Amino acid sequence: MDKEAITKIRNDFPILKQKINGNRLAYLDNAATMQMPVPILHKINSFYQTSYANVHRSVDTLGFNATKQYEEARGKVASFINAADANEIIFTSGCTDSLNLVAATYGEQNIHEQDEIVLTIMEHHSNLLPWQQLAKRKGAILKYIDLTESQTLDLDDVKKKITAKTKIVAIAHASNILGMMNPIEKVIKIAHQVGAVVVVDGAQAVSHFPVDVQKMDADFYTFSGHKMLAPTGIGVLYGKKQLLDQMTPYRFGGEMIDNVTKYNATWADLPQKFEAGTPNIIGAIGLGYAIDYLHEIGMNRIQTYENELSKYLMQKIEKLDFVDIYGPKENHTGVFSFNLKNIHPHDVATALDMQGIEVRAGHHCAQPLMRRLGVESTVRASLSFYNNKEDIDQLIAGISETEEFFNGTK
Ligand code: PMP
Secondary structure, three states, X not given: OOHHHHHHHHHOOHHHHOEEOOEEOEEOEOOOOOOOOHHHHHHHHHHHHHXXXXXXXXXXXXXXXXXXXXXXXXXXXHHHOOOOOHHHEEEEOOHHXXXXXXXXXXXXXXXXXXXXXXXEOOOXXXXXXHHHHHHHHHOOEEEEEOEOOOOOEOHHHHHHHOOOOEEEEEEEOEOOOOOOEOOHHHHHHHHHHOOOEEEEEOOOOOOOOOOOHHHHOOOEEEEEHHHOXXXXXXXXXEEOHHHHHXXXXXXXXXXXXXXXXXXXXXXXXXXXXXXXXXXXHHHHHHHHHXXXXXXXXXXXXXXXXXXXXXXXXXXXXXXXXXXXXXXXXXXXXXXXXXXXXXXXHHHHHHHHHHOOEEOEEXXXXXXXXXXXXXXXXXXXXXXXXXXXXXXXXXXXXXXXXXXXXXXXXX
């Protein structure tokens, strides 16, 4: 995308024009949450002003139209990730909720004593704790795929850890720390050869490059709306129909039943079976608007532009010999985790904030990975398609300034 296109996009995000601590804002915490553009905010506002009503409950005009929009949003999500059927899309409250749903239903029904669940050492706690706790309940065995020396997924270890006893493999599509995409299709192929089901955490993928769940042959795929321009409190669970059909409901209540008697109940078909109670209506519809917006720009264009930005960042940050960068140096995504020697990451993040640069510091909900890297925490700067080279220049200058302030060197 050229400068003109980026300027046009940035105009949709007035928050980026704000000053933070008297400085130009460089918003580089997109892996945590992405900002929302004005066209989406307007559409959400307009929905509240003209169309707000509960869904699936009545035949009144407003209720009917709200239901229509809610279901249209499901269709948009299905085509966004190329699901075969809109009924394979379950709206949840977020990626965390989606992963818990799979562990509490598919996992609960299918994991038995001594079965093996294979994770990677880079998983976010959301894709680790549901499996860890399931394994404890069932007496199952947890195994972790390790990293190579260049801090990418070790494919030899994938082949070692996935065995005839493996029932579930849970893996991030893109890391929220290491700045890399996992070779998801290869892992899924290996898992399927032993009959294991693969749960892919797509939280850091969906707003950055095209995702095709059928091509990769994922059994489950999960993500959050707020990391792709939609509001918080909405997420998606994609599951293959034959798997979702076999799973018992996760939550019980209104709208998820077929028939209820005093002592028994039968369940509605997909997707309602997993959407008990009033759903996050505007969240789902807002997610649909977000998908329209992303489509307008084009996911391939977004990927190409973010790759260009991330190459630019890598070239600059690599030259700073007081910075340790985690993850591979080649094919880096827009997520950069790093530390400045002898400066605590929280101090770095505070110093950058003083200069208008919004990054994150901490363990990024991946403590086992932090231990594997031999650190307690890192600073993380993460890009999206509305960032520009000025943001990166500001980050690099900010890092140098921070080094100068704490260590007196550059
Ligand atoms: N997985 C990954 C890789 C993430 O980066 C995140 C968000 N930081 C999550 C899962 C959880 O997403 P949420 O908090 O929106 O449920």
